[in-house]
Amino acid sequence: MRPVIPYVTAALLFGLGVYGVLRRRNAVLVLMAVELMLNAVNLVLVTADTTVRATLPHGGQVFALFVIVLAAAEIGVGLAIVLALYRLRANVAVDEIPLTGDDAPSATADEDQVVQA
Amino acid sequence: MTVADVLLAALGALAVGAGVLVVTTRHLVRAGLYLVVCLGALAGLYLVLTAELVAWVQVLIYVGAVVVLLLFAVMLTRAPIGASDDLDRPGWPAALIGGGSGLGLAVLLVDAFRWTRVDLPEAGTAERLGTAVFGSWVLPFEVLSILLLAALVGAIVLSRPEIGRRP
Numbered sequence: 001m002r003p004v005i006p007y008v009t010a011a012l013l014f015g016l017g018v019y020g021v022l023r024r025r026n027a028v029l030v031l032m033a034v035e036l037m038l039n040a041v042n043l044v045l046v047t048a049d050t051t052v053r054a055t056l057p058h059g060g061q062v063f064a065l066f067v068i069v070l071a072a073a074e075i076g077v078g079l080a081i082v083l084a085l086y087r088l089r090a091n092v093a094v095d096e097i098p099l100t101g102d103d104a105p106s107a108t109a110d111e112d113q114v115v116q117a
Numbered sequence: 118m119t120v121a122d123v124l125l126a127a128l129g130a131l132a133v134g135a136g137v138l139v140v141t142t143r144h145l146v147r148a149g150l151y152l153v154v155c156l157g158a159l160a161g162l163y164l165v166l167t168a169e170l171v172a173w174v175q176v177l178i179y180v181g182a183v184v185v186l187l188l189f190a191v192m193l194t195r196a197p198i199g200a201s202d203d204l205d206r207p208g209w210p211a212a213l214i215g216g217g218s219g220l221g222l223a224v225l226l227v228d229a230f231r232w233t234r235v236d237l238p239e240a241g242t243a244e245r246l247g248t249a250v251f252g253s254w255v256l257p258f259e260v261l262s263i264l265l266l267a268a269l270v271g272a273i274v275l276s277r278p279e280i281g282r283r284p
Contacts, residue, residue: 011223086194
C-alpha cells in the first residue's frame, strides 16, 4: 500500500474546503466546506495510523473518532447559529452580516416590541 | 500497484471529484447530495486502510446525521430549489489560497512519502479501538462528553431566543 495516495487525496480535499469556505456566500454551503476540511484531517489521521508504528496502537483511528464527534457538535451549534441568523435577517449570506452590532435591522426591534407587549 | 493501491486511487478520485462539485455547484440541495458521495468515498477509503470502525462511524454520523442536518438547514432557510446565481463571491482570492494550500500540502506529502510502501496493519475493529479508547484515551473521551453537553446546551439556548431575555 502506498500511503502517498490517501495523503494526496486528503491534501486536495483540504484545499477544496479552504476554497469553499472563502468562495461561498451561503452559510450552509460554508458549513459543508468546513466538513470537507474536517474529513481531510480525518483521512490524514487514519493514513498515519497505518504508516506510523506508534507505542500506543490505533492512536490515529481513535483521534479520527474524536474528530468525528467534534464535527457533530460543531454542526449542531453551527446550524443553530445559521437558523438564528435566518430568523433575524431572513437571509444567510455571510458577507451581509454586520460585524459592528450597532446596525441591527428593524425587524428585530419590531420583534422585541412584540415580545415585550 | 496492488489491489489496495488501485482501490485507494479510485476512491480518492471519486472523493475529490465529488468535493469539487460540492464547492462549485449552483444547486444548494445538490451540494448536500454530492457531499454524501464524497463522505461515502471517504468511508470506502477508511475500509481499504483497515479502519473498519471509523468507516462505519463515518457512515452513521456523517452520511446519516450530519448531511441530513445540513439538508434540514437548506430547507429551513427557504433555499431555492433550482440553480441560484448569487451563491458565490469573487473567486480569485479563494482559488489562490485554496489551490495554494491544497497543492502545497500535496507537494509536501508527495515529497515526503514518494517511494514509501507499508504493509497494512491489523484491522481497527471495534474491540481493538474500544481497548485503545478505554485504556489509553479515557481522559479525552470524558472531556468530549462535557463538550457534547456544552454544545447541546448551546444549541438549545441559541434556538430559543426567549431564554435569557429580560421581561
